[in-house]
Amino acid sequence: MKFTILTLFPEIVRAYFEASVMKRAVAAGLIEYELVNIRDYAYDRHRKCDDEVFGGGAGMLLKPEPLDRALEAAGAPSVRTIFVTPSGRLFNQRMAQDFSREERLNILCGRYEGVDQRIIDTRVTDEVSIGDYVLSSGEVAAMVVVDAIYRLRPGVISGESLEEESFASGLLEYPQYTRPAVYDTMQVPDVLTSGNHAQIARWRLKASVAKTLAYRPELLSKDNLPSEVDSILREVIDEGGWHEPGTSDPGRTGQK
């Protein structure tokens, strides 16, 4: 899969592609990337890429001409082209899965007040927001989107790790522990060291349901959840639900 990132600041994004799991995926030929500096497509004397907004208002907007040329060279809109913007559709795991099926993906990073609408109308196929807040520019959002997508590509990460994650089953992930089994008097739940896989699976599902109920209750009304969730949810509510970090709950680690 090839990512083409169109930005005024390729240096912000470069380090991301040159480290850790992404670096290995690139070295293994699983992922390709190209960083396009939009300014390279600005042909006037000052290589100007922004201008004032028609109708007035604070701030500048990315001009159409350099963007249009850069996006044309990147194959947009025949190549699926994401514009990261707070006014886009809220990004989620299902969208990441959908994008991960593409062989090529362009991501356009905005700056200042954003991008001339005519470019969005003619070159962009998907407007994507990473959350209900405003960042100063699109590079961090582009990295979030790339990161959620590329790890779903075959061979990048083991399939088992992906199956167990938050959202894979429609719920948030259960708490996890590693050695030592007792740390500073806090003990790992007995069931997790019992070796009883059926009980461990049930404990995990129950903890997932409890955490989802506390933090993301709207996920529990989706129809793709494991069939036992309804009965487990009743148990969780009867037992008082999830205990948030920072609340003292000596019984939490003993939860079964």
Ligand code: SAM
């Ligand atoms: N005027 C825009 C608005 O109110 O919707 C905000 C522009 S923001 C200061 C500059 C750029 O940062 C945007 O064009 C976009 O590329 C990026 N950006 C900011 N917040 C974002 C978010 N939540 N999701 C995706 N991209 C974002």
